[in-house]
Amino acid sequence: MSNATTTIESLQPSSAAKFRQRTLPILIFAAVIFAIPMTDPSRTMYSLMHQIGINIVFALSYNMILGKAGLLSFGHAVYFGLGGYFCMHVLGWIEDGVGPFGNYPVFFLPLLGFGGGALAGAVIGWPSCRKAGTTFAMISLGVAELIAAAGFMFDSLFGGEEGISGDRMNGPEMFGLSLGPIDEVYWFIAFWTVVGVIGMFAFTRTPLGKLSEATRDNPQRVQFIGYNPQQVRYLVFIIAGGFAGMAGGMAAVNYEIFTPESLSLIPSGFVLIMAYVGGITYFAGPIMGAILLTYMQSMMSDFTEAWLLYLGLMFVAIVMYAPRGIAGIVFGFVDGIRGGNAGAYFTAWIIRLVGCLLMLLGAIVLIEMSVRWSNGYGEVFEPFGLHLGHTNVLTWILIIVPLVAGGYILRRASREEEEGAA
Structure with a gap:
C-alpha cells in the first residue's frame, strides 16, 4: 500500500510546478493587462486590446467543449450572439427605465450575457448533446444556420440587417466609470476578461471539468464508474454557452451594436481557428490563438489583401505539423531547453x-x-x-x-x- 501511495504521489506535480504552470501564467496575464494603460496607448491600440479581451473569453469558452469535452462545434457563435443580443435589449430597457432593469449597472451586463448564453446552451444542448462526434458537429452546423437565418427574419428580436444598437452610458455608474471614454471601456473589458479566464480555469479544476476530459477520452469508462457521459457533455455545454454569452455581453458594451452576422458561421469558424491554432490541449492555448488571430484580423489586413490566405496556410500548417498549436511549440521549447x-x-x-x-x-x-x-x-x-x-x-x-x-x-x-x- 505504501509503495502504491508513493507512486501516486510521485506522479503528482510539485507545488513549484503547480505554481509555475497554473498560477504564474494568470498572474503574468493580469499584470500585463493592468500595465498596458501605463504605456499611453492610442485609440487604435485600445480598440485592439478590447477585441483581444473579448476573443480570449470567447475562445476559452469554445475550448471548454472542444478541448475538454471533445465536442467539435460549428455553431458556437450562436451563444455569443444570443448573449450579446440579450444584453443589447437590456441596454434599451436601461435607457427606457423598464421594470427592474431601469437601474441595472451596465458594468455588470456580461453577467446577464452569461445567463442568456447558458439558457441558449440549455435549450439547444438538450437534444444536440445526446450525440457526439460527427453527428454533434452536423447538428451544431444546422443550428448555426437556423439561428443565423432567424436573425434576418425576426426584426423585433434581432433588428434585421441593421441589427440592434444601444448606449452604454445609461444607468448607474460603477467604480466611477461612465464607460464613455475608450480608456474607461478598457477597464471594463480587462475586468471581465480576468473574471472569465479565472472562472474557466477554476472550472478545469472541478470534478465536472475532470469528468469532461474523461468523457472526451473514454466515455465507456465514465459510464462504467457510474456517470452519464451525455449529462456530463450537457452540463459542460451549458457552462461553455454561458461564458460565450459573457463574451457577447462584453462585445455589446464595447461595440454598442449587434447584427445577425454575429450569429453566422464566420465567427463560429474564426473561434474554432483561434482555439486550434493556439492549442486545444493547453489552457493558455486559446489565449495565444486569440491574441495572434485578432492581431492578424485587425492589423495585418492593413498591410496585405491576402491576410485570410495567410491565416488559412497557418491553420493547415498547424494541423499538419504542430497539432498541439502555438502553446505546444512554446511549452515544448521551454521543456527542451530545461x-x-x-x-x-x-x-x-x-x-x-x-x-x-x-x-x-x-x-x-x-x-x-x-x-x-x-x-x-x-x-x-x-x-x-x-x-x-x-x-x-x-x-x-x-x-x-x-x-x-x-x-x-x-x-x-x-x-x-x-x-x-x-
Missing part, C-alpha cells in the same frame, strides 16, 4: 526556425506577387525598394530558392531527429 541536452536541442530548434523562415519568405513573395498580378491594376510587389513583378527573374529566384532551401533544411532536421530517436 532538459539535459539543452545545447543540442536549442541548435536543432534554431535550424528548424531558419528552415521555416526561408519557406515563409518564399511563400510571401509568391503570394504578394500573385495577388498584385491577378488584380490586373499594374501593381507590383515592392518590398525594400525591390521591383518584384511576375516577369522579373529575381522574383522567381526569391520564391524558388527559399522554398527549396527551407524544405531541405526541415527535411534534413526531421531525418536527424528520427535517427537520433532510433
